[in-house]
Amino acid sequence: MERTSASQPDLYLISDQDIVYEQDLLRDPGSVTPWLAYIEFKQQHGTPYEQAFVMERACKQLPRSYKLWKMYLEFRMNHLRGRNAAIHRSEYHKVNSLFERALILLNKMPRIWEMYLSFLLQQPIVTQTRRTFDRALRALPVTQHNRIWRLYKPFARSASGETAVKIYSRYMQIHPENAEEYIDLLIDMGHYTEAVKRYIDILNNPRFQSKQGKSHFQLWSEMVELLVNKAKEIETGAHVGIDVDGIIRSGIERFADQRGRLWAGLATYWITRGNFEKARDIFEEGITTVMTVRDFTMIFDSYVEFEESVIGNLMEEASVRASKGKLDEDADLDLDLRMLRFEQLMDRRPFLVNDVLLRQNPNNVIEWEKRVALWGDNKAEVVQTYTNAIAAINPKKAHGKFHELWGNYAKFYEKGGDLDTARVIMDKAVKVPFKTVNELAETWCEWAEMELRNENFDKAVEIMAKATQAPKKSSVDYFDETLSPQQRVHKSWKLWSFYVDLVESVGTLEETRKIYERIFELRIATPQTVVNYANLLEENKYFEESFKVYERGLDLFSYPVAFELWNLYLTKAVDRKISIERLRDLFEQALDGCPPKFAKVLYLMYGNLEEERGLARHAMRIYERATRAVSDEDRFEMFDFYITKSASNFGLTSTRPIYERAIAALPDKEAKDMCLKFAEMERRLGEIDRARAIYGHASQFCDPRTNAGFWQKWEAFEVQHGNEDTFKEMLRIKRSVQAQYNTDVNFIASQAIARSQQRAQEGIPETEEEKEQADAMAALERQARAPMGFVAASTGPEGGNRPPPAGKEPQPAAPVNPDAINLDEDMDAED
Known part of the structure; x- marks a missing residue:
């Protein structure tokens, strides 16, 4: 195939059968058609050399024909397919030269460039291949560059090294949206600093959209992980533009739910760079600033692991020196200091956890109490903790019993024998705007109890008198949240109850009565107040006064509370043996308006009174009234009791009308009994x-x-x-x-x-019957519900007009004889 022209020595390649095609070429030398026919004939009947001879002549004759060149190039490439490019280097070089000839006039054809570049990728000539890719990019318009980059990027990956980085840096100028792909390459090639810079670029670009579907936080996390893991290899500083500390701290501010991991990562970065003191400062800053226990635990565990690893390394070095008989006092002292620091760190853990919880909610009274307990016998720190708690807690937002914190603060000084300071604290406590009146009342009571514990009875009474101080007629509503607790505390039942118990214990009867009267004036008395006041007067032989207290209580309360008061009042009045007329009036007052469910007890007491001190006839009338006044649940029992009493007083025959009335009044089941x-x-x-x-x-x-x-x-x-x-x-x-x-x-x-x-x-199925x-x-039920004069329809969907069954004639209705005799009725009559 070295011969490429139709010179005189190559004329033997033209056979007699080719003369026809040669003549066609002579007749129309500028047309592609005869050449294509000639090539097709050679493909069927010629040797590869003859085919190459014709194609070479065609491309020389028509050098601008894309179709001829593509056919010729594909033929030459197929001829070398599967052959080793190193062994057949010269043959591959010939085809390369052929591509170069084709591209002289067809350099705007992307398909020719793709064929050439694909062919070059099969050969071990990196520099020539890279330069050819560059020529293709320069020759083709930008719109066609993607076809070249599709081959160029795999070549860059295979070439690796600086070549790959430079190729991709050019690619990024055209396609910045593929920055993640470039970053992966940089990391693979070990260019970590450049990779971080690229991360920073895309993170600072608000329009960047990840093609891999990664969020902004995921990209940022990958960058931080790279900074931490490759801390030694990455160049940092102002001249490079990478401030690792500033980057991670900005993330700590932005991503609140990842603060623990980021603080630990920043400390790990400095550990990797060998700056242990800086890492220790970062750990300390982290555990003293995070807001959740989860983040604190993550940082603290990393901190402990770091200290343990450092101490472990120092101990190994010390053991090696000891085995060699060498002594290093400075190293041993450093080890002792680190051990001491580690022990202090572990001792501080409960305090640090408490700090986290208090940073979350400084109004958490429970955590402040825990912090006081953590200090134990350290009085200075306990006092400081109480002071900090009182300054930090907002009374209206306090979580827990804020008044108990004040009380415990005063008790701390009380136990230390400093009662004056404890009084000062309690005096401040009662001025605190608590959330509820109940908390303020508890504070006053706690102050009085403190005085009682120290046997200052007069002082305790004085404190409670001050707490309950109020105008003669107070119109303040205890439940009015718009008023402060100090304005409403004088109407606190808890406060008055403690006050009256205190005066009753250490004061005189007159003083106690004044307090009870004041309670009634303020209209805050409870049923228990009424009972306690009445019992107090009764114990001191003021019986009529105690009865008046019951009557005042009955004016204040309605049923069901009034029933309990009447029960006590009537019992005590009967026991006092007052006149029968007065007792009758009291019973009549109690029964007037009494609900049926409470009437039974009062009627029985009334009847018993008449039996013992009055007339039996009067008692019977009362029992008879009771059978009508009591509730339905008690009526049978009341009738039974009435019958028993009537039989015992007037004989069995006197009970007949009672039985008759009971049977008529009771429901069927009880009437049967x-x-x-x-x-x-x-x-x-x-x-x-x-x-x-x-x-x-x-x-x-x-x-x-x-x-x-x-x-x-x-x-x-x-x-x-x-x-x-x-x-x-x-x-x-x-x-x-x-x-x-x-x-x-x-x-x-x-x-x-x-x-x-x-x-x-029971799971038993229903039978047809x-x-x-x-x-x-x-x-039957529908018939019973039907109006008078109407007949219920049939159960079928057609009602009363249902047709007869199939195959049967409808039967006429039987005539009804109104004079017919009902034999069943006659037989029943005979029975």
Whole structure:
């Protein structure tokens, strides 16, 4: 293939069969068509050398034909496919020269450049290949450069080193959006400083969008990780433009949830650079500024690990020196100092954690108390902690019991014997604008208790008097949040309760009474206040005064509180044996407007009073009133009690009207039980017919299927006292009652529902017969609900106009004879 022209020695390549094609070429030398036909003929019948001969002539004849050159170049490239470029170097060089000839006139054809560059990539000639890529970029328009860069970038990766970096730096000028790819290359090539600079560029560019879908924080984290891990290899300083400390600190300000990791990373950076003291300063700054325990734990653990590694290395060096018999006092002293520093660090941990929590919320009273406990017996630090807490906590935002912090502060001085300072603290505490009145009241009580512990009783009373000081008539609302706690504290029940207990213990009766009266004037008395005041007067033999206190309490409170006060008041009044007329008036006042659920106890007390000190007849009237006034739950029991009392006072016969009224007033279930008692009483009196009539009356309440006990009792009664006729009558009534319940729609429906629910719970399926019965009961219920004069429709969807079954003729309705005799009724009458 070295011969490339149709010179005289190459004429032997033209055979007789080629003459036709040669003549076509002579006739139309400027056309591509005869050349293509000639080449196609040679591809079918010629040797590769003959094909190359024709293509070479064609390209020389028509050097601007893209089609001929592409065909020729592909043919020459295919001829070398699979051959080693080093062994056949000369052949590859010939094809390279052919490409250079083609590009003289076809240098704007990107496909030719791509073929040439792909062919060069197969050869071990880096410099020539790089220069050819550069020529292609210069020759082609910018719009075609992507086709070249698609080959150029893999070449750069394979070339590596400075070549790759320079190639990619040129690529970044055209495609800055692919900066991540360039950064990866720089990291792979070890150009860490340049990689960091590129990171800084894209992070400072607000329009940059990661093609790998990374967020701004992810890119920033990758840069920080690179700075920390390659600290020794990266050049820093103002002349380079990389301020590692400033970069990481800016991240600490921006990314609050990553502060622990960033502080630890910054310290690791200085550790990697060998500046241990700087790293230690960073750790200290981190653990004293972070706001969460998670971040603190992360930094502290890294700090501890760093100190342990340093101490471990020093101990290894000391052991090596000891094995060689060498002594180094400076090194040993340094080791001891580091051990001491490490122990102090571990001892500081609880305080540092407490600092974190207090930075989160300086109003956290619980954490301030924990800090006081951490100092133990260090009095100076305890006092300083209390001072700092009081200065830092906003009373309105305090989390925890702020008043207890003041109290504990005063107790600290009290235990130390400095009672004057403790009083000064409590005096300041009662002026604090707490969140609630209750906290202020607790503070006053704590101050008084402190004086009591030191047996200063008069001082304690004086303090409570000051705490409860208020105008004669106060219109202040205890629950008015717009007023300060100091303006409302005089209406605190807790404060007055402590005050009155204190004066009652160490003062006189008159002083105590004045305080109780003041409580009533301020209208803050509770039921317990009323009871306590009344008991105080009673203990001191002021019985009438105590009764007046109860009456004042009854004016203040309504039911149900009034019931408890009446109960106590009436009990004590009865025990005092005051006049019966006055007691009757009190009972009538108590019963006036009393709710039914509280009436029973009062009526029983009233009736018992009449039985003991009045007339039995009056007691019976009271019990009779009670049966109407008490609640439904207590009515049966009240009737039973009334009957018992009537029988004991006036005999059994006097209870008949009571029984009758009870049966009429009570619901069916309780009326049945009352009937049984009534019938038993009549039986004991020998009134068998009366008892039988009562049984007959009660039977209407008793379904034989659910109240078998009643019918057994009646049957036993008839067996003992009746005859055959009465027994038959009892059975007839039983059948009648059962029939009545069988036709009671509501009863049937409730029974069916109960059975179906029970079967559903047991998992038993419903039978067809039961379904039919359920449908029948539903129809019966609709019929019962239908208006008068209407007939319920059929259960079918067609109502009463349902057609007869298939195959059957409709039957005419049977005529109704109004004079027909009902034989069933006659038979029942005979029975």
